[in-house]
Amino acid sequence: MIPSKQDVAAALERVSPYVHKTPVLSSTLLNEISGASVFFKCDNLQRGGSFKIRGATNAILQLSEEQRTKGVVTHSSGNFAQALSLAARSLGVKAYIVMPDTAPEVKKAAVRDYGGEIVECETVLSVREATAARIQEEKGATFVHPSDDTQVILGQGTAAMELLEEQPDLDYVVTPVGGGGLVAGSALSAHYFGKDCKTIAGEPLEVDDAYRSMKSGKIESNITINTIADGLKTQLGEMNFPIIMKHVDQIIRVTEDEIISAMKLVYERMKIIIEPSSAVAFAAVLNKKDLFKGKKVGIVISGGNVDLSKLPF
Amino acid sequence: MIPSKQDVAAALERVSPYVHKTPVLSSTLLNEISGASVFFKCDNLQRGGSFKIRGATNAILQLSEEQRTKGVVTHSSGNFAQALSLAARSLGVKAYIVMPDTAPEVKKAAVRDYGGEIVECETVLSVREATAARIQEEKGATFVHPSDDTQVILGQGTAAMELLEEQPDLDYVVTPVGGGGLVAGSALSAHYFGKDCKTIAGEPLEVDDAYRSMKSGKIESNITINTIADGLKTQLGEMNFPIIMKHVDQIIRVTEDEIISAMKLVYERMKIIIEPSSAVAFAAVLNKKDLFKGKKVGIVISGGNVDLSKLPF
Secondary structure, three states, X not given: OOOOHHHHHHHHHHHHHHOOOOOEEOOHHHHXXXXXXXEEEEHHHOHHHEOHHHHHHHHXXXXXXXHHHHOEEEEOOOHHHHHHHHHHXXXXXXXXXXXXXXXXXXXXXXXXXXXXXXXXXXXXXXXHHHXXXXXXXXXXXXXXXXXXXXXXXXXXXXXXXXHHHHOOOOOXXXXXXXXXXXXXXXXXXXXXXXXXXEEEEEEEHHXXXXXXXXXXXXXXXXXXXXXXXXXXXXXXXXXXXXHHHHHEEEEEEEOHHHHHHHHHHHXXXXXXXXXXXXXXXXXXXXXXXXXXXXXXXXXXXXXXXXXXXXXXX | OOOOHHHHHHHHHHHHHHOOOOOEXXXXXXXXXXXXXXXXXXXXXXXXXXXHHHHHHHHHHOOOHHHHHHOEEEEOOOHHHHHHXXXXXXXXXXXXXXXXXXOOHHHHHHXXXXXXXXXXXXXXXXXXHHHHXXXXXXXXXXXOOOOOOHHHHHHXXXXXXXXXXXXXXXXXXXXXXXXXXXXXXXXXXXXXXXXXXXXXXXXXXXXXXXXHHHHHOOOOOOOOOOOOOHXXXXXXXXXXXXXXXXXXXXXXXXOHHHHHHHHXXXXXXXXXXXXXXXXXXXXXXXXXXXXXOOOEEEEEEOEOOOOHHHOOO
């Protein structure tokens, strides 16, 4: 069930022509503050503004010619909606994006800009799923889940692969965890291509379903979704959970204040725009300074799609 | 008088161990909007948050051992104050920074953070110059001008050198122009190391002293300084003006609205934090689309030191 080393390597080779090899940045001052040597893999500078183009591209590239002519469909109102639209357009494939009719106009506009066809429906998850199923039925489009799809997971892991190519002796790879695609893919990359490199996830305390899932050994849900990290409200999936159980070392929970404080540090000192979800990983490093002290730590900055008029500082 | 090709190459070799080789980024969407292939050399991601560490480092490295033991002095309340402090600290040299007593506390704090010793005085230029002269006298410190110093100019040109190493066949290098150090250094790099690569500067219409200086053939001053691009209010200098006259192709003037609009595009699409002064160069490219159409254009993003609570959008 768990993808092999060859699967991981093949995904990188497959998506590389279609995604940016994003820069790895560091800051002397943030190293001083954290006590670690931190390397930021900047997928906020990725095409579409997040790492999600990696998984979307890998999933589409694994389709048959016939499947490609019929298009792909997903339900998402976040970064995956944009990423699948953009990846599909790059590969000449039609993308149907099921979005809640309450989604902000700016998010709909971004999907349209990237060539996706929006199918609106009610916000309720069951209705969104039913709408996606109808598109599969009517159009013959292939459903691509934003995080719980093996090809998507493998694609998301390519950011950590590239990071390890530049910094082969990382002690830790740290990512945020939401739906689980990024951390699962990164954990595979670290396991197969790192040198005893552990994978750790940061998660908002307010939506600590992944933390609780690792403790209980089964997929837990969130009761509240009261976090600024709006990309991390979803729960883990059947495909990524076994990978996470096996290859993720631990999940560090952080408060909303810690997220905002880490985000501000990155803006002010690194001069890059990151989403609150991305700040969660750096917040986790700052939260457990003893663990990371003197270590080489790679952080996957997951995205930069944020409303600049609503910065929390 | 004008530095040689060897001088330019030597500066890059000299400063490289002490500065980041900053990434060159591009955006499909900004290429579509501009009609050109635009490569952003991101010195907002440089140490100290601007290109100025390059010139400061080069100037200090050209001092004798005896001069280094006595330190350096400059008057600046902007990026050069931070850059000289940081460069000096890296090289074990004392830096005295003459700043107006009206300078914002945040700027003073940044200089102190980087190890610079602040000497406060009245805002008037003559007093600032006299204060710097006194430090030279009392401490034996060497004065380093923020932009009108040959070694500083050569150091500032290294950003364009690195850009040309990655993109050798640029048609244009575009930078903002304020005191003239960056554009003069970049023009030397483009002249000696480009393939028929022209250098163009962007300048706010509100402070178009460099534009008028190129027209009249003598250094002109600004009457008003009513621009958001606070790094570009100063006038050209005796050292950089001859280089600009000889090697800068033209200066494109842009309005405040054009600056803010270009800045917003870069934030939203490139996910990087840039100063208004840096946006002036991209605004110039958008202002003269016919000139740049289909061309390969390198833009030096000069810095990212900006008050995030006061973004103009």
